[in-house]
Amino acid sequence: MFAYLKGESEGLPDKKAAPERRVVEVGYILDAEKAGFIWEAPRPCRRNDSQVQHSKSVGVCPAVLDYEARLFEIPCPIDVHLRFKMDDKGQPQLINVSGDSSSIRSKHLRQMVAVMPRKEWRHPNRPIIQFITPYIFVADDVCWMNQMPAFNHYRPTPMPGTMIGGRLPIHIWPRPMMWAFEWYEPQKDLILKRGEPWFYARFETDDPRRPIRMVEAEKTETLADYMTGLNSVTNYVNRTFSLFQVAEQRRPKKLLSKKAKG
Structure with a gap:
């Protein structure tokens, strides 16, 4: 099932047949x-620190610069103030604390965020x-995406919990992303x-020396049809990674189609 890491799988570029592009x-x-x-494009993660003066500063360290060059940040789309509580029946609830003064209507907030069932929490006292x-x-070259907390962003008031990260092979498993949060201090x-x-x-x-170029893409009919095969699979099987071989075999040659600039 790991043939896609070697570029030998059906539907993926054959490295022996064509030269590999430097940029992914x-x-x-x-x-x-x-x-x-309300949703912004992913943007390169750049520290907004003062001008670097010293030649040995962290701001000019090649290892730091290369690491940050592969990081893209996704901005939060809304202002929201949430509170967690249990109702009289012991069911978890989210409260839009700002109420009528909130910039987002509670009806639309409920369509965007939900509490996972308590039996699916990792800890009985930490809501998710x-x-x-x-x-x-999505990518046409072998590429894994790591979803990570925004650890470079300093918050004077820390969040009462942690973001739950994940890692996916976006060349065979493109799907809508979620933002999951484990509420360590629900009070x-x-x-x-x-x-x-x-x-x-x-x-x-597959080669850590290859740089990344972020481009806006189209959700083509080919991509949409392919994504139907992986939509909602977690409702049917536990170990979704076991389906990677199937996804690899059914993958069209091209999934990434750059959006034309108008």
Whole structure:
């Protein structure tokens, strides 16, 4: 099942047949049915520190620069102030603390975020919530995406928990991303601010020397048809990674189609 790591699988570029491109293109798609303008394009993760003066500064360290060059940050789309509580029946609830003064209507917030069932939490006293996002990442070269917390962004008031990260092979498993949060201190509120770094995406290639180029992509009919094979598979099987070989075998030669600039 690991043939795709060697570039020998059906539907993936044969390294012996054609020279490998130096740059790996990663396509992002904002697959939003409405309010698409609230979602920003992934942006390179750059520290906004003062001008570097010393030649030995961390700001000019090649290892640091190369590491950060592979990081892209996804900004938070909304301002929201959430509180967690259990109702009288012991069921978990989310409260939009800002109420009528909130910039997002509670009805639409409920369509965006939900509390996972308590039996699916990793710890009985740590609620897990999930935000739905329209971000889809896809590549035609072997490429794994790591979803990571925005650890370079300093928060004067720390979050009352941690983001749950993940790692996916976006060349065979492109799917809409979620933002999952494990609430370690449910007695404290969770406050998110629009425009602040929400999470990072870091990309690994088969050759760590190959740089990444982020491009806007189209959700073509070919890509949409392919994605139907992996949609909702977690409702049917436990170990979804066991389906990678099937995805590899059924993958069309090309999934990434760059969006034409108007």
